[in-house]
Each structure stands twice: as structure tokens, then as C-alpha cells.
């Protein structure tokens with residue numbers, strides 16, 4: 001079985017080297033997924049009315065939904081969804097037309113809305129709701145609905161942001177090896 005990878009208006013997702021895309025994933029349209037990234041079961045991503053980019057070694061965990069905002073008179077570029085390198089997106093998140101930098105952890109069940117910008121090295125707690133057009137500053141923990149900046153990240157938490165991505169690179173390598181055995 002293969003993941004459902006479909007075109008929208010003739011544009012197909014573009015998938016890098018050594019990526020793991022689970023068979024129960026749906027990817028549609030203008031999506032690019034960079035090397036060593038992993039996309040886990042029941043992720044649905046639609047790059048139809050704008051584009052989606054997922055950086056190197058980033059992981060999008062089970063049940064997460066990725067979508068974008070269409071272009072309009074008020075908002076001529078709309079909002080693509082951009083996820084940088086070494087980003088961990090926990091289970092069942094909703095990322096909609098937002099921009100994430102590098103080395104970020106988005107906790108389970110978090111919602112990040114249109115036009116929000118998350119700078120590098122940010123930790124977003126489980127269940128956090130990031131309202132539209134907010135900027136989350138580098139080096140801080142955010143939690144709550146609506147989100148609040150709680151405190152600067154501890155040294156070990158900053159180190160964990162990168163480690164979490166590495167852990168998922170190792171995990172997806174195990175899964176890729178299983179596929180080779182089958």
C-alpha cells in the first residue's frame with residue numbers, strides 16, 4: 001500500500017530523499033517535503049489554494065492536519081504553510097497558513113492559525129491555540145488558549161528541540177528498513 005499522493009491543477013507533491021511517508025497519509029497539490037522528513041499515519045495535507053513546505057528532518061505526527069489560506073484582495077499572497085528544518089509537530093495538531101522557523105516543537109493538539117509566525121527555537125505546549133497573525137519570539141515557551149508567553153526555555157529544552165527531530169529521523173529510518181524487508 002502507498003500513501004495517497006494526488007495532484008491539484010496539475011501540481012503534484014514533491015518529496016525529497018530518505019523521507020518516510022506513511023501509507024495512511026493524504027498529500028494533495030503544491031507540497032514539498034525535504035530530505036529526511038517524516039509524515040506519520042492519518043496526516044492530511046492540502047496544498048491547493050496555496051503551497052506547503054516542510055523542511056529537512058522535520059516530522060509531522062499522527063492525525064495532524066495541514067492547510068493553507070487562499071489569495072484574496074485583502075490578502076494578495078494568502079498564507080502558505082511553511083515549516084522549517086528540525087521541527088517536531090506532535091499528534092493531532094492543526095497548522096493553517098502559518099510560518100514556522102527551525103527547531104520548534106508544536107505540542108500535541110495545538111492549533112496555529114493563519115498568518116502566525118513562530119521564530120526559531122520555540123516550544124509550544126500541548127493544546128495551545130495560537131491566534132491569527134501573532135509572532136512567537138525565539139527562545140520562549142508558550143502555552144494556553146489563547147497562547148501566552150510563559151518563560152524563557154531552559155538550556156536542556158533548547159537542546160531537546162534539535163534532539164526531538166533527530167529521534168524522529170532515527171525512528172523513520174527504522175520504518176524505512178521495515179519496508180525494505182517486506
Ligand SMILES: CC(C)(COP(=O)(O)OP(=O)(O)OC[C@H]1O[C@@H](n2cnc3c(N)ncnc32)[C@H](O)[C@@H]1OP(=O)(O)O)[C@@H](O)C(=O)NCCC(=O)NCCS
Pocket residue numbers: 061089090091106107108123124125126127128143144
Ligand atoms: C508545557 C510543558 C512543556 C511543561 O512545561 P513546564 O514548565 O515544565 O510545566 P510544569 O509541568 O512544571 O507545569 C507548570 C504549570 O503549567 C501547567 N501546564 C503544563 N502543560 C500545560 C499545557 N500544555 N497547557 C496549559 N498548561 C500547562 C501545569 O498544569 C502547571 O500548572 P499549575 O502551576 O497551575 O499546577 C508540557 O506540559 C507540554 O505541554 N509539553 C508538550 C509535549 C508534547 O506535546 N510533545 C509532543 C509529542 S511527541
